[in-house]
Amino acid sequence: MVQPRLALIGDAAHTIHPLSGHGINLGFQDAAALANQLCTKAEHIDCGNLRLLRAFERSRAEEVLALQSVTDGLHHLFGASQAPLKRLRNFGLNFTNQMPVIKAALVRYALAA
Numbered sequence: 001m002v003q004p005r006l007a008l009i010g011d012a013a014h015t016i017h018p019l020s021g022h023g024i025n026l027g028f029q030d031a032a033a034l035a036n037q038l039c040t041k042a043e044h045i046d047c048g049n050l051r052l053l054r055a056f057e058r059s060r061a062e063e064v065l066a067l068q069s070v071t072d073g074l075h076h077l078f079g080a081s082q083a084p085l086k087r088l089r090n091f092g093l094n095f096t097n098q099m100p101v102i103k104a105a106l107v108r109y110a111l112a113a
């Protein structure tokens with residue numbers, strides 16, 4: 001996502017399947033994280049400093065990778081035509097639907113993102 005004096009955000013930095021419904025949110029979070037990194041830097045450090053930009057990159061890596069992995073997994077699971085995978089998918093959906101705690105956690109994540 002970064003090079004000396006260069007930082008990419010949004011889809012330029014990472015792509016994600018539209019089924020996640022979170023592409024734009026990831027971009028907004030990138031912008032906020034980069035702004036935060038630049039606003040809290042020591043005055044004598046250049047805003048294009050690579051170590052500074054790497055810190056921004058690290059701060060976003062976990063969330064982006066997690067969302068990409070979950071979305072890719074769901075994409076493959078829902079595209080699968082093998083009977084065992086279909087059964088696993090239906091079991092997962094029904095299980096999630098019957099667990100208010102899990103549903104509430106998913107809604108909380110979507111609203112906060």
Ligand SMILES: Cc1cc2nc3c(=O)[nH]c(=O)nc-3n(C[C@H](O)[C@H](O)[C@H](O)COP(=O)(O)OP(=O)(O)OC[C@H]3O[C@@H](n4cnc5c(N)ncnc54)[C@H](O)[C@@H]3O)c2cc1C
Nearest residue numbers: 009010011012013017018019020021022023024025026027
């Ligand atoms: C079908 C679909 C549904 C989606 N649904 C959702 C959703 O429900 N929720 C969600 O959060 N996200 C969703 N997304 C993802 C979301 O649209 C993107 O993640 C988001 O638009 C990325 O924003 P961005 O500003 O990074 O890039 P973009 O929106 O792609 O903006 C980049 C801009 O740069 C311009 N540009 C490109 N090259 C140049 C150039 N050389 N010079 C000047 N300008 C240039 C482009 O014309 C474009 O206007 C969806 C995506 C798709 C395809």
